[in-house]
Amino acid sequence: MLSYLIFTLTICGIYALLALSLNLIWGGVGLVNLGLAGFFAVGGYASALVTGAGAPVVIGWVSALVAGAAVGLIVTFATLRLRDDYLAIVTLGFAEVIRLIALNERWLTNGSDGISGIKAPLKAELGVAGFNLFYLVLVSAVVLLVWLLLRRLDASPYGRAMKAIREDQQLAAFAGKDVLRFKWQAFALSAAIAALAGALYGHFQSYISPDHFQPLITIYIFLAVTAGGVGRPTGAVIGAYVVVIFLEGTRFITAVVPGLQPVQLAALHEILVGVALILVLHLRPQGILPERIPKAPGDRIPAKPEVLDVG
Amino acid sequence: MSRSDPGEGLRPIERTEPPRPNPLPNGERGLAESAATASTAQIRPGRLVTLLLQALINGVMAGTLIAVPAIGFTAIFAVLRFPNFAVASYATVGAFAAWWANTALGLPVVPALLIAFLAAGAVGVVAEETALRNLRNAGALIVAIASIALNLVLENLVRFFVGNDMRGYDLPLMRDLRFGELRIGPQQVQSLGLALAIMAAMFLFLFYTRFGKAMRAVADNPDLARLKGIDPARIAIVTIFLGAGLSGAGGVLIGLDTSIDPLTGYRVLLSVFAAAVLGGLGSIPGAVAGALALGIAEELALIVAPATYRTAVGFVAILIMLTFRPRGILGERAT
Numbered sequence: 311m312l313s314y315l316i317f318t319l320t321i322c323g324i325y326a327l328l329a330l331s332l333n334l335i336w337g338g339v340g341l342v343n344l345g346l347a348g349f350f351a352v353g354g355y356a357s358a359l360v361t362g363a364g365a366p367v368v369i370g371w372v373s374a375l376v377a378g379a380a381v382g383l384i385v386t387f388a389t390l391r392l393r394d395d396y397l398a399i400v401t402l403g404f405a406e407v408i409r410l411i412a413l414n415e416r417w418l419t420n421g422s423d424g425i426s427g428i429k430a431p432l433k434a435e436l437g438v439a440g441f442n443l444f445y446l447v448l449v450s451a452v453v454l455l456v457w458l459l460l461r462r463l464d465a466s467p468y469g470r471a472m473k474a475i476r477e478d479q480q481l482a483a484f485a486g487k488d489v490l491r492f493k494w495q496a497f498a499l500s501a502a503i504a505a506l507a508g509a510l511y512g513h514f515q516s517y518i519s520p521d522h523f524q525p526l527i528t529i530y531i532f533l534a535v536t537a538g539g540v541g542r543p544t545g546a547v548i549g550a551y552v553v554v555i556f557l558e559g560t561r562f563i564t565a566v567v568p569g570l571q572p573v574q575l576a577a578l579h580e581i582l583v584g585v586a587l588i589l590v591l592h593l594r595p596q597g598i599l600p601e602r603i604p605k606a607p608g609d610r611i612p613a614k615p616e617v618l619d620v621g
Numbered sequence: 622m623s624r625s626d627p628g629e630g631l632r633p634i635e636r637t638e639p640p641r642p643n644p645l646p647n648g649e650r651g652l653a654e655s656a657a658t659a660s661t662a663q664i665r666p667g668r669l670v671t672l673l674l675q676a677l678i679n680g681v682m683a684g685t686l687i688a689v690p691a692i693g694f695t696a697i698f699a700v701l702r703f704p705n706f707a708v709a710s711y712a713t714v715g716a717f718a719a720w721w722a723n724t725a726l727g728l729p730v731v732p733a734l735l736i737a738f739l740a741a742g743a744v745g746v747v748a749e750e751t752a753l754r755n756l757r758n759a760g761a762l763i764v765a766i767a768s769i770a771l772n773l774v775l776e777n778l779v780r781f782f783v784g785n786d787m788r789g790y791d792l793p794l795m796r797d798l799r800f801g802e803l804r805i806g807p808q809q810v811q812s813l814g815l816a817l818a819i820m821a822a823m824f825l826f827l828f829y830t831r832f833g834k835a836m837r838a839v840a841d842n843p844d845l846a847r848l849k850g851i852d853p854a855r856i857a858i859v860t861i862f863l864g865a866g867l868s869g870a871g872g873v874l875i876g877l878d879t880s881i882d883p884l885t886g887y888r889v890l891l892s893v894f895a896a897a898v899l900g901g902l903g904s905i906p907g908a909v910a911g912a913l914a915l916g917i918a919e920e921l922a923l924i925v926a927p928a929t930y931r932t933a934v935g936f937v938a939i940l941i942m943l944t945f946r947p948r949g950i951l952g953e954r955a956t
Binding site: 340342344387388389391392394395396398399400402403404406407410413414526529532533536571573574576577578580581583584585587588591592595 | 703704706752755756759761762763765766767769770771772773774776777778780781784785890891894895898902927929930932933935936939940941943944947
């Protein structure tokens with residue numbers, strides 16, 4: 311039971327990183343990344359391949375960050391000037407292409423068999439139980455670090471400019487903000503965080519295959535961010551923990567429904583996930599922790615009709 | 622706790638993916654595959670012409686089939702202004718409705734296709750009204766995200782009742798038609814004819830009926846349409862019914878000469894998007910042009926790339942088109 315708990319909490323942390331990544335781009339500049347699972351996979355494979363070639367694990371993680379940011383830039387290159395729904399379609403296609411490459415380029419990714427024997431840092435020294443605990447602490451520390459960074463970013467002028475772009479990009483551009491630059495920077499950073507989550511996942515499991523990066527993960531993370539509250543890093547983290555617990559809980563509930571085939575149980579589980587996301591969007595779109603919109607400085611003085619409020 | 626390995630619990634649910642079904646009947650792909658090996662060797666000029674001609678024929682056929690759900694997707698986009706990812710599940714629902722009518726009721730293809738259209742259309746309207754309608758005020762991206770969740774729900778409802786096995790339609794076997802070295806499957810010719818008939822009906826509807834004209838008016842300028850007394854809510858329902866119905870019919874046409882499973886719709890989703898984006902999102906003639914262009918591009922790409930990358934062609938085509946001409950072949954502004 312303890313090992314199960316430790317395992318679940320580690321996965322919670324990895325999902326929290328993905329949720330932070332999505333929240334940065336969605337709650338920040340208002341773009342969506344439907345290819346989150348693809349960036350997750352890029353990081354997992356990048357780190358597995360680099361460390362597999364003999365590099366230390368830390369170098370693997372750095373290369374995951376770099377690879378994630380790089381593919382993030384490629385994906386956004388053609389679409390950022392366009393309406394936001396184009397980016398949504400392109401990111402979805404991107405995740406599918408990454409999955410195809412992972413499945414078919416056997417020389418690189420070993421195809422559907424996946425890459426096994428990925429370096430697990432300090433596993434030999436700590437033993438299996440010790441390693442799992444150490445890795446939980448490590449992942450939680452990374453979540454804490456990224457959370458602090460993104461909260462700092464949120465409170466900074468940069469973060470306010472991002473949210474101004476989210477609310478009204480024409481107005482933001484009019485106020486002198488380079489909308490395009492904010493968008494690609496935010497997307498690249500967000501992609502890098504998702505890739506880092508993939509690298510952490512790979513070194514935890516010691517094994518990755520295309521099956522680990524199903525498009526379903528993207529839906530889990532959307533559920534996490536909407537449930538937690540779009541626009542607040544704290545909400546994203548809480549949402550991720552809630553969603554993993556919800557996923558595990560539904561697994562136990564569906565497991566006790568009698569007389570169903572395994573495929574029906576799996577289907578029921580996915581139906582619950584989809585229904586949950588639709589319900590959250592309808593009933594509590596602001597999430598558990600609604601975004602705090604700071605008051606415009608102009609509110610402190612009595613508003614005069616002739617003062618033009620441009621935020 | 623029943624599980625011994627805690628690691629098993631949090632793995633994403635395994636979706637066993639069958640090899641992408643060969644969109645063309647036996648033999649057709651053989652030519653394209655042998656081309657990959659032959660390209661390194663000497664190709665006689667006559668053989669090359671045959672190869673290209675065969676790719677062109679296959680591309681037009683595959684493109685015509687994709688055009689049907691692509692029209693559905695782009696029509697929904699034109700009127701409701703969001704990319705509806707649930708068209709994948711509407712295609713799957715249609716494919717299985719026709720399969721049920723075909724194997725359980727023993728109906729031939731055309732009535733089964735009609736049942737698929739009606740079933741997918743009805744499911745689409747019910748799903749839209751219950752799951753998506755109230756979110757429209759929250760913005761296009763929120764509705765798009767909800768449509769992904771809706772897609773997951775519907776796809777798994779199908780899976781719940783029919784399982785993951787591949788199913789085939791009960792159709793008479795026919796020999797390929799041969800013209801010299803070119804080969805065409807009779808089933809494809811029939812599907813092609815059906816797709817063309819569906820498209821013709823759709824164009825007649827859009828240009829000669831009151832509802833069709835009202836739909837185009839709302840797509841063109843919703844405010845002006847409202848001023849003229851057109852009820853946008855009614856038009857939205859008609860559009861969803863048509864769009865979902867066309868997706869369902871497309872699911873059948875695509876499944877006819879291979880087999881179907883709950884992922885049938887999802888597998889063609891990227892091609893449907895690519896067709897719509899290539900033609901210009903929201904443009905119905907554009908969706909047809911985009912689908913044909915995509916079909917031919919996919920077949921030509923198969924000459925140089927392995928067949929497993931077929932869906933990647935759509936992605937690359939979207940990127941190229943958005944870089945150089947974002948509004949697509951026949952579309953409006955994209956910014």
